Amino acid sequence: MGFLEVEDLKVHFPIKGGIFGRTVDYVKAVDGVSLSIEKGKTYGLVGESGSGKTTTGRAIMGLNNITAGKITFDGYDITDLKQAELDVRKQIQMIFQDPYSSLNPKKRVLDIIAEPLRNYEKLSKIEEKKRVQELLELVGLSPESIVKYPHEFSGGQRQRIGVARAIALKPKVIIADEPVSALDVSVQAQVLNFMRDIQEELDLTYLFIGHDLGVIRHMCDHIGIMYKGRYVEQGTTEEIFNSPQHIYTKRLVAAIPDIDPSQRKKQIQFRQEVQTEYEQSYNEYFDSDGLAFKLKPVSKTHLVALPEVE
Amino acid sequence: MWKFTVRRILIMIPQIFLLSILIFLMAQAMPGDALSGLIDPNLDPKEIAKMREKLGLNDEWYAQYIDWIKGAIQGDLGESFRFKMPVSELIEQRLINTFWLSVVTLIITYLIAIPLGITSGRFNDTWADRIITGYTYIGFATPVFIFALVMLWIFGFHYGWFPTTGSVKPGLEPGTFDYIVSKIYHMLLPAISLALITTVNTVQYLRSEIIDTKQRDFIITARAKGAPESRVYNRHILRNSLLPIAAFFGFEITGLIGGTIFVEQIFGYPGMGQLFYESILLRDYSVVTSVVLLFGIASILGALISDVILSLVDPRIRIK
Amino acid sequence: MAEGLLEIKNLKTSFRIKDNYYAAVDDVSITVNKNEVLAIVGESGCGKSALAFSIMGLHNRAKIEGNILYKGHDIANISPAKLNKLRGNDMAMIFQDPLTALNPLMEIGDQIGEIVSLHNKNLSKSERKAKVIKLLNKVGIPHPERTYKQFPHELSGGMRQRVVIAIAIANEPELLIADEPTTALDATIQSQILDLLNELKEDMNAGIILITHDLGVVAETADRVAVMYAGQIVEIADVHTLFGDPQHPYTRSLLNSVPNAAKDQTKLHVIQGIVPSLQKLPREGCRFGPRIPWIDSSAHEDNPVLHEISPGHFVRCTCYSQFSFPEESKEDQSHGVS
Numbered sequence: 001m002g003f004l005e006v007e008d009l010k011v012h013f014p015i016k017g018g019i020f021g022r023t024v025d026y027v028k029a030v031d032g033v034s035l036s037i038e039k040g041k042t043y044g045l046v047g048e049s050g051s052g053k054t055t056t057g058r059a060i061m062g063l064n065n066i067t068a069g070k071i072t073f074d075g076y077d078i079t080d081l082k083q084a085e086l087d088v089r090k091q092i093q094m095i096f097q098d099p100y101s102s103l104n105p106k107k108r109v110l111d112i113i114a115e116p117l118r119n120y121e122k123l124s125k126i127e128e129k130k131r132v133q134e135l136l137e138l139v140g141l142s143p144e145s146i147v148k149y150p151h152e153f154s155g156g157q158r159q160r161i162g163v164a165r166a167i168a169l170k171p172k173v174i175i176a177d178e179p180v181s182a183l184d185v186s187v188q189a190q191v192l193n194f195m196r197d198i199q200e201e202l203d204l205t206y207l208f209i210g211h212d213l214g215v216i217r218h219m220c221d222h223i224g225i226m227y228k229g230r231y232v233e234q235g236t237t238e239e240i241f242n243s244p245q246h247i248y249t250k251r252l253v254a255a256i257p258d259i260d261p262s263q264r265k266k267q268i269q270f271r272q273e274v275q276t277e278y279e280q281s282y283n284e285y286f287d288s289d290g291l292a293f294k295l296k297p298v299s300k301t302h303l304v305a306l307p308e309v310e
Numbered sequence: 311m312w313k314f315t316v317r318r319i320l321i322m323i324p325q326i327f328l329l330s331i332l333i334f335l336m337a338q339a340m341p342g343d344a345l346s347g348l349i350d351p352n353l354d355p356k357e358i359a360k361m362r363e364k365l366g367l368n369d370e371w372y373a374q375y376i377d378w379i380k381g382a383i384q385g386d387l388g389e390s391f392r393f394k395m396p397v398s399e400l401i402e403q404r405l406i407n408t409f410w411l412s413v414v415t416l417i418i419t420y421l422i423a424i425p426l427g428i429t430s431g432r433f434n435d436t437w438a439d440r441i442i443t444g445y446t447y448i449g450f451a452t453p454v455f456i457f458a459l460v461m462l463w464i465f466g467f468h469y470g471w472f473p474t475t476g477s478v479k480p481g482l483e484p485g486t487f488d489y490i491v492s493k494i495y496h497m498l499l500p501a502i503s504l505a506l507i508t509t510v511n512t513v514q515y516l517r518s519e520i521i522d523t524k525q526r527d528f529i530i531t532a533r534a535k536g537a538p539e540s541r542v543y544n545r546h547i548l549r550n551s552l553l554p555i556a557a558f559f560g561f562e563i564t565g566l567i568g569g570t571i572f573v574e575q576i577f578g579y580p581g582m583g584q585l586f587y588e589s590i591l592l593r594d595y596s597v598v599t600s601v602v603l604l605f606g607i608a609s610i611l612g613a614l615i616s617d618v619i620l621s622l623v624d625p626r627i628r629i630k
Numbered sequence: 631m632a633e634g635l636l637e638i639k640n641l642k643t644s645f646r647i648k649d650n651y652y653a654a655v656d657d658v659s660i661t662v663n664k665n666e667v668l669a670i671v672g673e674s675g676c677g678k679s680a681l682a683f684s685i686m687g688l689h690n691r692a693k694i695e696g697n698i699l700y701k702g703h704d705i706a707n708i709s710p711a712k713l714n715k716l717r718g719n720d721m722a723m724i725f726q727d728p729l730t731a732l733n734p735l736m737e738i739g740d741q742i743g744e745i746v747s748l749h750n751k752n753l754s755k756s757e758r759k760a761k762v763i764k765l766l767n768k769v770g771i772p773h774p775e776r777t778y779k780q781f782p783h784e785l786s787g788g789m790r791q792r793v794v795i796a797i798a799i800a801n802e803p804e805l806l807i808a809d810e811p812t813t814a815l816d817a818t819i820q821s822q823i824l825d826l827l828n829e830l831k832e833d834m835n836a837g838i839i840l841i842t843h844d845l846g847v848v849a850e851t852a853d854r855v856a857v858m859y860a861g862q863i864v865e866i867a868d869v870h871t872l873f874g875d876p877q878h879p880y881t882r883s884l885l886n887s888v889p890n891a892a893k894d895q896t897k898l899h900v901i902q903g904i905v906p907s908l909q910k911l912p913r914e915g916c917r918f919g920p921r922i923p924w925i926d927s928s929a930h931e932d933n934p935v936l937h938e939i940s941p942g943h944f945v946r947c948t949c950y951s952q953f954s955f956p957e958e959s960k961e962d963q964s965h966g967v968s
């Protein structure tokens with residue numbers, strides 16, 4: 001049993017139509033996702049834009065209405081926001097994609113980081129300030145920063161402020177939604193290193209959402225690949241990168257740019273092979289609606305969405 | 311699009327309903343009632359009490375409200391005690407006068423605002439912009455009624471270019487060409503006076519919209535396509551800046567209502583504003599409530615028109 | 631065989647900030663040949679977009695000094711009319727942010743159609759539409775007929791980026807500047823777009839300036855690479871040399887900060903400090919020096935200039951030979967990617 005478990009999660013958004021806004025159809029943003037993360041590990045969630053990664057993360061956070069499924073955290077059922085005790089809820093926090101727009105530009109750093117504290121804990125002004133300063137130090141920013149505004153920081157520093165806010169309540173799980181996608185390489189390195197450091201320090205468990213496979217590979221122990229709201233493959237980082245089974249995964253892995261220019265020819269050829277395979281075997285991997293099949297185990301940790309064998 | 315409009319109109323119904331309740335309750339709270347003006351003060355108080363009973367003035371407020379609203383829907387807004395005639399008849403002609411005055415004012419407002427706003431926004435921080443912004447500051451600072459008085463004095467009395475009172479030259483046959491010309495002629499000075507002041511909002515708004523749009527990324531895209539500057543302005547900047555102006559239209563109507571009250575009074579123009587002003591002075595309550603109701607409906611309609619225009623021109627809303 | 635298409639000589643682009651001009655592009659000289667992808671890499675804020683905008687003549691209030699020779703003609707300060715003939719036709723640009731680069735009130739078809747008809751006045755309506763549909767197809771938009779009638783907000787980020795690209799390649803430009811064309815896209819679409827750029831280069835013999843901070847993209851697409859720091863080119867070389875034998879400390883730092891599966895890193899390299907703002911930039915002496923404080927100041931050149939250390943490989947300053955990372959000891963002198 002994992003530390004954080006998601007079982008057959010479904011999140012369907014209604015599409016409204018007509019004058020009275022009746023529900024005419026549903027967007028199946030997440031359609032039967034199961035995952036399990038062990039304590040202290042990093043689980044990577046990958047997939048193309050719109051595949052439902054953010055929605056999954058938000059559903060776990062309790063920010064989206066869940067259509068079906070079950071989420072357990074450390075043994076507690078936290079599926080229903082109202083039933084879950086606040087105490088459990090605050091153990092899971094989220095870091096958002098864009099360090100430039102996820103921080104309110106009109107608020108001081110103190111107020112930004114203290115916001116979750118104010119929601120959950122009653123601290124005096126002095127205690128609060130002290131906590132915020134400790135947090136800033138923990139994320140490598142000077143304690144004097146509390147009076148500054150977000151625009152006075154660089155992208156990497158802003159993302160650290162986001163992290164400080166996320167860890168303010170001493171959570172056990174952090175859902176990081178593309179935390180470095182908006183940053184350039186050197187700042188990205190800074191944030192990734194730092195996330196690893198605090199993971200060790202605070203024994204954090206990460207759900208790391210991203211689309212840069214290089215970064216995912218660097219950070220994650222387990223990886224799940226999403227496609228149109230469903231999983232196509234799940235396995236350890238080793239398994240996914242070294243022996244991808246589903247054609248969609250193969251395509252993703254092949255698309256990673258190789259940093260060695262001498263491999264360029266080989267890489268292009270490889271990509272073309274995968275593309276040809278993708279076109280030829282599309283029907284073997286996707287059902288008539290173009291969706292993935294149910295996951296089947298190929299090893300203890302490795303699951304692939306393959307059709308039923310007749 | 312029509313779906314949006316229909317839905318938007320449906321929303322209007324509860325809005326108007328709430329407005330009417332509010333106005334009705336306010337009227338109730340005022341001293342006196344529909345009878346106070348009607349009756350002969352020499353009448354026996356017992357008689358008055360009987361009449362009250364008969365007219366339903368002692369009923370619960372909601373019963374009275376229903377009576378009132380039923381009448382209002384059928385065009386019966388009660389009697390004016392001052393003019394001793396049905397309010398609806400009293401209002402009809404004035405409503406038409408004010409309507410046309412507002413239309414002319416709006417036209418002049420935009421005739422002034424659009425060129426000035428565009429010049430000011432396009433050539434911001436040049437001397438032309440500074441002159442225009444200077445004018446808008448003066449406009450903001452000047453009260454409408456003082457400005458209207460000055461205009462009346464200069465162009466009405468001193469030069470005698472414009473008539474100083476009324477909405478049409480007496481004795482003309484309604485519907486004739488001369489009649490229409492005279493109507494417009496009477497409207498012109500009040501409309502110009504009002505427009506010159508109220509337009510400054512729109513000028514400022516358009517100016518800042520244009521300055522804002524100028525710096526947007528898609529303008530750079532347009533330049534990079536090799537579009538000449540005139541095209542960049544006409545096709546990209548202007549269209550995108552005029553959009554919020556359309557949204558502003560509703561406010562313009564609300565603002566206009568306030569403006570007409572002063573201006574009609576000063577120019578002796580027989581419109582709703584003047585009627586409102588006089589009825590308040592004379593405590594002619596049935597007229598006041600009716601006028602307020604109509605003003606309220608006009609504001610709600612203004613907002614409706616804004617939204618519909620916006621939905622026509624803004625694809626982001628049109629889709630919904 | 632290398633045919634000069636664009637030659638930039640000592641370009642200096644300065645912005646006015648509170649009564650003073652500060653150079654964001656400072657004495658940059660580069661050439662772009664036909665059928666070549668020149669990548670420009672560097673951290674955020676080091677002047678890549680400022681350089682691109684200078685070439686396209688898109689700065690409104692910047693001071694531009696130096697020469698920008700397009701096919702031998704200086705376009706640095708030419709008349710708007712002449713520039714407009716070139717822009718969108720001979721040279722075009724893909725903009726960094728697809729979410730804001732499109733007019734929110736204009737149909738996609740019209741936005742692409744605009745650039746087509748601006749440079750081809752006697753095209754009929756139906757011809758224009760046919761061309762736009764063809765372009766949408768080319769950039770991999772699944773339902774071109776439908777997208778033609780749509781507005782930007784109805785498209786996803788990736789689709790919008792492709793529309794921006796369709797606009798840029800509409801008139802088959804000879805010089806294409808792509809400012810971070812794939813940053814907003816996921817890996818599979820990214821590789822499609824890069825293929826498209828390659829096709830453009832080969833089929834139309836175009837010269838492409840590819841601006842990015844994704845070194846993987848550079849390694850896969852570029853022929854030559856210029857590394858930019860604080861407004862200056864600090865290293866320029868062909869792609870194999872640059873990745874195989876990087877010299878400048880900044881280049882090496884950048885390469886080291888990329889997660890690389892081939893190397894078993896637990897820690898990525900982080901370049902200390904940040905790119906200074908224009909006002910705070912040291913204008914004298916070494917600009918990168920403050921970010922490698924463990925290197926003794928005596929090692930830095932007073933005024934580093936570009937040296938050609940092997941044919942076509944230029945490195946700013948000579949002291950790179952004394953550079954090493956603090957975490958790697960003396961015995962590990964291998965740098966960059968092996």
Ligand SMILES: Nc1ncnc2c1ncn2[C@@H]1O[C@H](COP(=O)(O)OP(=O)(O)OP(=O)(O)O)[C@@H](O)[C@H]1O
Pocket residue numbers: 013014027028029047048049050051052053054055056211
């Ligand atoms: N509140 C909502 N209402 C309706 N549809 C939604 C809502 N939120 C998300 N969706 C839809 O659900 C799908 C999944 O969206 P989601 O944001 O989870 O994707 P993602 O994998 O995070 O993509 P990206 O990489 O672009 O962030 C999309 O088709 C999106 O349009």
Ligand SMILES: Nc1ncnc2c1ncn2[C@@H]1O[C@H](COP(=O)(O)OP(=O)(O)OP(=O)(O)O)[C@@H](O)[C@H]1O
Pocket residue numbers: 645646647654672673674675676677678679680681726843906907908
């Ligand atoms: N119009 C302007 N006025 C003043 N300063 C500017 C202007 N445009 C850019 N700058 C400054 O010039 C420097 C270079 O900016 P530029 O946009 O070229 O960076 P970049 O390398 O493209 O970065 P990124 O990767 O973030 O796009 C920055 O310090 C920036 O703040």
Ligand code: SF4
Pocket residue numbers: 879880916917918919922929930931934946947948949950953
């Ligand atoms: S002087 Fe020093 S810091 Fe500057 S470029 Fe040379 S090696 Fe780099």
Ligand SMILES: [Mg+2]
Pocket residue numbers: 053054055177
């Ligand atoms: Mg997302």
Ligand SMILES: [Mg+2]
Pocket residue numbers: 678679680726809
């Ligand atoms: Mg840029």
